[in-house]
Amino acid sequence: MNPYPSLNVMGGILKPCSNDPxxxxxxxxxxxxxxxxxGCHTICVEVSEAFLASNLAAGNDxxxxxxxxxxxxxxxxxxxxxxxxxxxxxxxxxxxSPVILGATHQRTLEVVPLELLQQHATx
Numbered sequence: 001m002n003p004y005p006s007l008n009v010m011g012g013i014l015k016p017c018s019n020d021p022x023x024x025x026x027x028x029x030x031x032x033x034x035x036x037x038x039g040c041h042t043i044c045v046e047v048s049e050a051f052l053a054s055n056l057a058a059g060n061d062x063x064x065x066x067x068x069x070x071x072x073x074x075x076x077x078x079x080x081x082x083x084x085x086x087x088x089x090x091x092x093x094x095x096x097s098p099v100i101l102g103a104t105h106q107r108t109l110e111v112v113p114l115e116l117l118q119q120h121a122t123x
Contacts (some may be wrong), residue, residue, distance in 0.1 A: 004033045005052045009114055017044035017103040018079035021072045025033065031081035031105045039083040040111060044103035046122060047077045056097035060086055078102075082112035098122035 019029040025041045026032055033042050045051075047062065052074060055062050060082070064075035075081055079100065088111060090096060092112040100119050108117065 004034065004105070004107050006030065006032055006065065007113060008102050009104045009106050009108055009117055010101055011106070012102065014105055015100075015102040017081050017100065021074070021078060021080070022070070023079065023081045025081065027070050031103060033105050033107050040085065040107060042085055042105035042108040043082045043084050043087045043112070043117075044100040045082050045087060045097035046079050046100065047074050047076060047097050051090060051095050052076065053095040054090055054093060055086065058093070083091045084108045088112050088116075091116065096120045 006012045014030055014032065016029045017023050017031050022029055024030050025037045031042045031044050033040060052062055059096055060088045065071060086095065099117050099120050099122065101117060104117065
């Protein structure tokens with residue numbers, strides 16, 4: 001049994017993050033996770049130009065397509081299941097991306113406090 005049931009940070013059923021582009025560790029459109037997801041790809045964000053640029057400068061290229069990982073490359077406005085630690089780093093650097101709480105997996109709370117997610121929440 002997966003120790004990480006599909007629940008969001010608010011305790012409800014995990015909502016889809018994006019099917020265009022298809023996101024998630026399992027590429028199922030949800031920020032589902034499992035023990036093998038070492039990066040904790042659990043925060044559903046809506047990326048901005050500034051966020052993409054700051055991640056690129058920090059060595060996390062979210063723009064360049066990587067077909068071998070079924071990664072299309074992101075553009076501003078896309079929603080994506082991001083690594084919790086990467087979101088926290090970007091937030092601490094002053095470049096947070098808006099979070100969709102209903103589509104953000106509860107495992108995120110192992111890395112990021114709920115209050116911080118709520119400060120950057122969008123609908």
